[in-house]
Amino acid sequence: MTLMPKKAHESLVNMTELVLPNDTNTFGNLMGGRLMYWMDIAAALACMKHCAAPVVTASVDNISFENPIKLGNVVHIEAIVTRAFTTSIEVHMKVWGEDPVLQYRYKSNEAFMTFVALDPNGKSRPVPQVIAESEEEKKLYEGALRRRQLRLILGGKMKPADANELKALFTEATEA
Numbered sequence: 001m002t003l004m005p006k007k008a009h010e011s012l013v014n015m016t017e018l019v020l021p022n023d024t025n026t027f028g029n030l031m032g033g034r035l036m037y038w039m040d041i042a043a044a045l046a047c048m049k050h051c052a053a054p055v056v057t058a059s060v061d062n063i064s065f066e067n068p069i070k071l072g073n074v075v076h077i078e079a080i081v082t083r084a085f086t087t088s089i090e091v092h093m094k095v096w097g098e099d100p101v102l103q104y105r106y107k108s109n110e111a112f113m114t115f116v117a118l119d120p121n122g123k124s125r126p127v128p129q130v131i132a133e134s135e136e137e138k139k140l141y142e143g144a145l146r147r148r149q150l151r152l153i154l155g156g157k158m159k160p161a162d163a164n165e166l167k168a169l170f171t172e173a174t175e176a
């Protein structure tokens, strides 16, 4: 079966949440775990828009929290599929906080997650390829192969010796 490639922007998901007391730590800031939970859902929804199948989270790349999001502020999560491989899909997320009274936005974090599409028997199934159109989508698409190799090495699923894209990156850097 041949799957029709799909445009990256067709997967775009914008999620909005309000930070309530039960979402915060004792400093009145949004808990990192609660944010990751929302990010997981937003990213899974972007993947499902792309592949029209249930997905599971395979891995989460490193997340650093640049700015805390305050109680009573709004959380905006933008999730978009960057590239699909055989059965797995990489998603990029940008997260902002917003003060709804003073009406300004501030960047909270960015992250990549990888999901695997499942068939009705719970086995991984092929996914459509991604068509990257904008400059940003193309940049994310091109970097996806290197990020995939790095996370597979860290997850013990790939030998460093087989990571050709990563090796090429270091060769370019030393030649420059």
Ligand SMILES: CCCCCCCCCCCCCCCC(=O)SCCNC(=O)CCNC(=O)[C@H](O)C(C)(C)COP(=O)(O)OP(=O)(O)OC[C@H]1O[C@@H](n2cnc3c(N)ncnc32)[C@H](O)[C@@H]1OP(=O)(O)O
Binding pocket: 040, 041, 044, 045, 053, 054, 055, 056, 057, 058, 059, 084, 085, 086, 087, 088, 089, 114, 116, 124, 151, 152, 155, 157
């Ligand atoms: C009842 C019906 C309802 C229907 C309605 C649906 C509603 C649906 C709502 C969903 C909305 C909520 C979304 C929350 C989603 C979760 O939170 S799910 C819960 C947390 N995640 C899990 O429990 C997953 C547990 N892990 C697994 O099941 C398996 O390890 C995996 C991820 C399926 C991979 O299995 P595997 O046997 O290692 O598979 P393998 O064939 O070797 O590799 C398959 C792909 O996984 C990739 N992969 C494997 N490990 C990694 C890794 N560490 N990093 C990156 N990629 C990896 C491989 O590279 C490969 O990719 P491709 O080369 O094919 O593109």
